[in-house]
Amino acid sequence: MDRLGYYKTLGLKENATQDEIKSAYRKLAQKYHPDAPGVTEELKKLKTNEEKDALNKEMQKKFAEISAAYEVLSDQKKREAYDSGVDEGSFDFGDSIFGSFFGRSKRPQKAEPKVENITVTLLDVLNGTTKKYKVPRKILCKGCDSVGYKNSSTCKKCKGTGVCIEVVNMGGMHLQREAHCKTCSGRGIIVQGPPCSECSGKGRKIEENTVELEIPKGVCEGTQFLFPNGGDEEPGLGAGDLIFVVNVKKDTRFHQLTQEHLYVEEHVPIKALLTLAPLKIKTLGGKEAEVKMPDISKVDLGEEFLCVFGEGLPRQKRENIRGNLFVRIVPVFCAPKDLKQLGSELVEHVEKRENRGALEAKFVHRRTIRDTAGEEREESRSGSSKECRTM
Numbered sequence: 001m002d003r004l005g006y007y008k009t010l011g012l013k014e015n016a017t018q019d020e021i022k023s024a025y026r027k028l029a030q031k032y033h034p035d036a037p038g039v040t041e042e043l044k045k046l047k048t049n050e051e052k053d054a055l056n057k058e059m060q061k062k063f064a065e066i067s068a069a070y071e072v073l074s075d076q077k078k079r080e081a082y083d084s085g086v087d088e089g090s091f092d093f094g095d096s097i098f099g100s101f102f103g104r105s106k107r108p109q110k111a112e113p114k115v116e117n118i119t120v121t122l123l124d125v126l127n128g129t130t131k132k133y134k135v136p137r138k139i140l141c142k143g144c145d146s147v148g149y150k151n152s153s154t155c156k157k158c159k160g161t162g163v164c165i166e167v168v169n170m171g172g173m174h175l176q177r178e179a180h181c182k183t184c185s186g187r188g189i190i191v192q193g194p195p196c197s198e199c200s201g202k203g204r205k206i207e208e209n210t211v212e213l214e215i216p217k218g219v220c221e222g223t224q225f226l227f228p229n230g231g232d233e234e235p236g237l238g239a240g241d242l243i244f245v246v247n248v249k250k251d252t253r254f255h256q257l258t259q260e261h262l263y264v265e266e267h268v269p270i271k272a273l274l275t276l277a278p279l280k281i282k283t284l285g286g287k288e289a290e291v292k293m294p295d296i297s298k299v300d301l302g303e304e305f306l307c308v309f310g311e312g313l314p315r316q317k318r319e320n321i322r323g324n325l326f327v328r329i330v331p332v333f334c335a336p337k338d339l340k341q342l343g344s345e346l347v348e349h350v351e352k353r354e355n356r357g358a359l360e361a362k363f364v365h366r367r368t369i370r371d372t373a374g375e376e377r378e379e380s381r382s383g384s385s386k387e388c389r390t391m
């Protein structure tokens with residue numbers, strides 16, 4: 001980008017004041033405005049319509065250029081951004097009246113991108129993979145030049161451009177702007193005769209496109225793969241891009257704690273835990289990793305995570321760095337095979353306790369009766385003495 005482009009357009013130096021900018025714009029606008037007396041004079045001198053059209057277009061272009069330069073330089077924020085090197089194309093002229101005039105408004109240069117969602121497994125993230133995808137795309141029909149009809153002629157009104165200049169009255173000022181040609185609906189051609197047999201008059205056909213996609217290790221949810229111009233073709237525009245968006249499928253056993261760390265719940269029989277032997281954990285890659293048992297007299301297994309270092313997922317773009325696999329032990333009670341014997345032992349044990357309990361209960365009961373009887377006796381004795389006294 002020419003850093004001084006806008007200043008040059010208005011014939012100014014980089015340190016121009018706002019007054020200088022305004023004055024320069026006013027002078028140039030009077031000179032190049034399509035309705036300016038000078039332009040009208042010039043047009044009268046020209047004989048053919050082609051020559052007049054060419055001059056009109058040139059004036060419109062010049063006027064649009066100076067308007068765009070003024071639009072940016074007269075606005076302090078836009079001017080600062082421009083001076084600091086922000087791309088011209090990033091200025092939005094949408095709100096400006098000049099934006100819609102003389103074709104200054106931004107037009108798409110290519111068709112809309114085609115977005116395809118693809119699903120990969122955690123194992124794909126671990127190892128990377130190559131997959132083939134069938135992506136149907138719309139392509140222009142060559143049989144009819146994407147017109148849809150074999151016989152067509154150029155629209156005389158817009159001379160095939162699909163655009164006509166429209167004069168609009170805005171606050172007493174006659175302004176010209178581009179508008180879709182109504183005669184040909186902006187297509188630039190007038191169609192005749194039967195529709196094209198190849199595309200049934202649609203101008204486009206569906207093509208079955210097979211795309212081979214190399215998915216690297218460590219790919220993340222939402223990663224995009226771009227195939228420039230791999231999308232649909234639109235008449236008058238370049239083909240759109242094809243974009244694949246990655247969706248990582250949830251695994252039934254392994255869960256992503258973060259992008260690279262995995263988490264798993266391991267159900268281990270209590271008996272195995274009590275032996276304190278190292279635990280064997282199956283990793284995502286299918287390996288068996290040995291993990292030392294923690295001191296279960298001090299550690300709450302339900303809360304504490306064990307860690308298998310380096311058995312997580314590879315980091316995106318740095319695949320030799322891998323996350324960890326975190327394991328939470330869920331103790332499982334597994335009854336022994338001779339459950340019946342265990343059952344009877346348990347019953348016996350419980351009965352013994354119950355019997356003892358019953359004996360104890362009887363003992364307590366008797367003591368209570370005996371104690372109460374004693375008290376009663378004592379009470380009756382004292383009562384009789386009372387009676388004796390009253391008598």
Ligand SMILES: [Zn+2]
Pocket residue numbers: 155156157158159160162163181182183184185186187188189
């Ligand atoms: Zn037309």
Ligand SMILES: [Zn+2]
Pocket residue numbers: 141142143144145146147148149196197198199200201202203204
């Ligand atoms: Zn066709």
